[in-house]
């Protein structure tokens with residue numbers, strides 16, 4: 251078995267009296283498309299910043315393809331491409347140069363760096379803008395550029411922190427297609443998103459993070475199975491008295507009638523419905539219509555992250571504005587550990 255892309259064990263981070271990560275453990279196999287979901291302030295950006303060396307952990311271990319994120323910072327950093335939430339790009343150079351500088355910093359010789367820069371700009375569809383400064387790109391192009399910059403070193407792990415925040419539907423779909431292709435080509439993807447639909451559509455597995463703790467790690471389908479589905483049955487006549495239905499089935503949460511309408515709320519509604527149909531048939535009740543509405547991942551997410559609704563108590567408090575500048579990797583600044591610390595401090599991350 252290959253080394254996992256991420257092996258996280260008991261990861262903790264406190265900022266003074268705020269506990270941002272409260273013992274996070276998870277494993278992401280190589281090649282997986284993994285989603286990190288959580289409400290604002292759950293700890294997602296802190297988690298990512300620890301992986302890329304922008305934030306120093308308070309405890310636990312984090313390994314990227316077997317490399318400890320602190321003891322083996324260089325190799326960890328070389329394995330990761332990060333498209334951060336914030337636009338932390340050098341604004342004074344043409345974007346192709348920004349990419350060349352970044353490639354150079356990672357040891358790619360000049361000629362190869364230019365070739366690689368052109369390649370990734372074409373890949374994300376903004377090659378025509380190669381001589382333009384970052385500031386002059388449209389919002390959507392800026393997002394594309396961040397992805398190009400993350401790809402410049404051909405990383406094995408691509409981290410996308412809210413890559414589609416504020417972009418239009420067409421660009422969102424383009425980005426989805428692009429990252430799906432990258433994943434199919436073998437890159438491991440770690441995606442944070444507020445768009446549940448995005449996670450559902452793209453991710454093999456998701457972790458739900460809340461108040462610095464992992465509430466669940468599962469496939470989107472498995473998570474939906476944990477929510478309650480609604481089976482709505484329309485009968486041909488109103489039953490005089492409702493017979494005992496689905497007794498002993500602990501997946502069933504409630505059964506209600508309103509005239510000819512029967513509503514059953516149950517986990518795994520798709521599996522409960524056939525039994526319901528058999529029992530109604532046995533009682534001589536004719537079904538005119540039956541509809542099952544599955545819980546959405548969003549409902550499960552809301553349920554799991556509702557204040558006090560999780561399996562564990564939350565440990566954080568407070569909120570803050572996102573740092574302007576510190577949540578990502580420097581594009582062309584000779585990105586060593588010391589500068590990382592400085593940038594992190596300047597951005598208010600550490």
Ligand SMILES: Nc1ncnc2c1ncn2[C@@H]1O[C@H](COP(=O)(O)OP(=O)(O)OP(=O)(O)O)[C@@H](O)[C@H]1O
Nearest residue numbers: 265270290291292293294295296569570598599600
């Ligand atoms: N530099 C900092 N100083 C103090 N507290 C911080 C700092 N950075 C983050 N926090 C706190 O840590 C917690 C987790 O924040 P984090 O940014 O990691 O969450 P998030 O899940 O990325 O949120 P969002 O979805 O809003 O980006 C929050 O309570 C936040 O206020």
